[in-house]
Amino acid sequence: EVQLVQSGGGSVEPGGSLRLSCSASGIMFSDYALTWIRQSPGKGLEWVAAFYSGSGQTYYADSVEGRVFISRDNADSSMSLLINTLGGEDTARYYCTATVAGRWPVLDYWGQGTVVTVSS
């Protein structure tokens, strides 16, 4: 069974930083493309960042470019999202997703989500 277990959310003051983590099991992690999606309260889905498996290429949404960094540790089957200079617009539930090799950009597996609240 494929599982993506997320951790690292919480409440942060504006201007602060936060690292979200996602640990995978049940998959050959190194073969999967990884993505972070967020959803503001009561709102729709917003893509944040992606990390391809083969090329190692990373992609970021314009809205977070320069403030957000995605990384992966294939040996540990985990990935992280570092968000700097947090603002109110970053308040959301963040989902990590994994895409089966060759199926990009289908978001095959999703974590349960972790909530980030930016507030003073």
Add this chain to the structure above:
Amino acid sequence: QAALTQPSSLSASPGASASLTCTLRSGINVGAFTIYWYQQKPGSPPRFLLKYKSDSEKQQGSGVPSRFSGFKDTSANAGILLISGLQSEDEADYYCMIWRSRAVVFGGGTKLTVL
């Protein structure tokens, strides 16, 4: 103007069919894109339903019933998710998505009510 526009809500009766549209902004040709559809129920992450580019390039998600199907209306520059034989369990939010210019783009989502 958003790249993908979805009606915010849609209601339909059990047993009926529901057609959820995803209209691409002028200048973004639906024929060139694969449209991906996701379903999200309250308190759960989204679930991949299907992808559709053409009748020869489409794929159903794992375990997704065949009463969920994808189409395109090229005259309207839109992707369509058709749900036939509506069931109460189909009540959910539905999102369309494309991969464009090295970015994932979502529509705003449609809340489908089955009543």
